[in-house]
Amino acid sequence: KAGVTQTPRYLIKTRGQQVTLSCSPISGHRSVSWYQQTPGQGLQFLFEYFSETQRNKGNFPGRFSGRQFSNSRSEMNVSTLELGDSALYLCASRTSLADTQYFGPGTRLTVL
Amino acid sequence: AQTVTQSQPEMSVQEAETVTLSCTYDTSESDYYLFWYKQPPSRQMILVIRQEAYKQQNATENRFSVNFQKAAKSFSLKISDSQLGDAAMYFCASNSGGSNYKLTFGKGTLLTVNP
Numbered sequence: 622k623a624g625v626t627q628t629p630r631y632l633i634k635t636r637g638q639q640v641t642l643s644c645s646p647i648s649g650h651r652s653v654s655w656y657q658q659t660p661g662q663g664l665q666f667l668f669e670y671f672s673e674t675q676r677n678k679g680n681f682p683g684r685f686s687g688r689q690f691s692n693s694r695s696e697m698n699v700s701t702l703e704l705g706d707s708a709l710y711l712c713a714s715r716t717s718l719a720d721t722q723y724f725g726p727g728t729r730l731t732v733l
Numbered sequence: 734a735q736t737v738t739q740s741q742p743e744m745s746v747q748e749a750e751t752v753t754l755s756c757t758y759d760t761s762e763s764d765y766y767l768f769w770y771k772q773p774p775s776r777q778m779i780l781v782i783r784q785e786a787y788k789q790q791n792a793t794e795n796r797f798s799v800n801f802q803k804a805a806k807s808f809s810l811k812i813s814d815s816q817l818g819d820a821a822m823y824f825c826a827s828n829s830g831g832s833n834y835k836l837t838f839g840k841g842t843l844l845t846v847n848p
Contacts, residue, residue, distance in 0.1 A: 654836070664824065664838040677835045709776060718834040721768065724778035 622648055625714050625725035633731045639700040642728045646693050646714030652676075653695035654722060655687060658709040667710075670695055671718060699730075707732045735760045735832060737825050739839035746815045747847050753800075754810045754842045756825030765829035767801070767808045772841075773821040781823070784808065812844075820846045 626645045634640050646653050654677075655667040666679040670689035689695045693714070699706055709729050713722035736759045746752035758767065769781040784792045784801050791799050796816075800809045808827075812819055825839040 663840050666835060666837070669833075669835065677833050711778060713778075713836075719766070719828075719830065721766075721780060721783050722836055723780065724770075726775070726777050729776075 627712050627725040627728050631729045634702050635733050638702050642697045644695045644712030650714035650716050651693055652715045654713045655697050656711040702732045704732050735827055735837040737827055737837050737839040739825050739842050741842045743843045745845040751813045754823050756808045758806050758827045760829045762829035762831040768826045769810045770824045771821045815846050817846050
């Protein structure tokens with residue numbers, strides 16, 4: 622099976638812009654989670670979608686939003702970008718909420 | 734709420750030797766799972782090993798094994814016959830049914846393997 626894929630792999634934006642990141646889960650996986658990884662804060666959970674419904678949400682401002690489509694693909698959107706949003710954004714998928722999460726290669730976002 | 738603590742920011746080991754990475758966790762749930770993930774310089778997060786809390790037997794995967802001490806809430810990872818390719822950041826993580834199985838990570842341990 623193909624692994625989790627994320628597009629784009631690298632992105633450079635300027636403050637105030639918005640960005641959309643995409644994640645395609647492993648075939649058959651219905652859950653997609655998003656994480657932000659920075660040197661200072663480590664790995665922080667953003668949100669998780671299961672069968673198009675948000676099931677878990679982390680402690681991030683409303684500028685961070687997501688959605689999941691009927692084919693389980695997920696998108697994450699960040700509006701009004703700030704310098705502190707520069708990070709590696711990781712997506713993970715699993716078959717069910719109790720299952721192991723498998724990660725994609727990440728999208729490196731740089732905000733200038 | 735779950736918490737995961739990795740007290741060793743950095744560790745080093747000689748090639749072919751054994752190293753143990755420490756992890757403690759805290760959860761009030763009885764239904765939970767524990768994981769070790771590896772993140773090499775490529776930044777791809779790779780599952781190393783998984784342990785179900787209801788299983789008394791320690792999980793093993795080839796050269797990787799865990800020492801799961803449920804009462805002490807301890808979950809250490811032992812890497813035997815260390816190889817250069819084992820060099821990476823290692824993250825301990827847990828999820829529990831009470832939190833809808835949300836995955837919580839420790840801060841990580843950077844492992845260096847010396848030739």
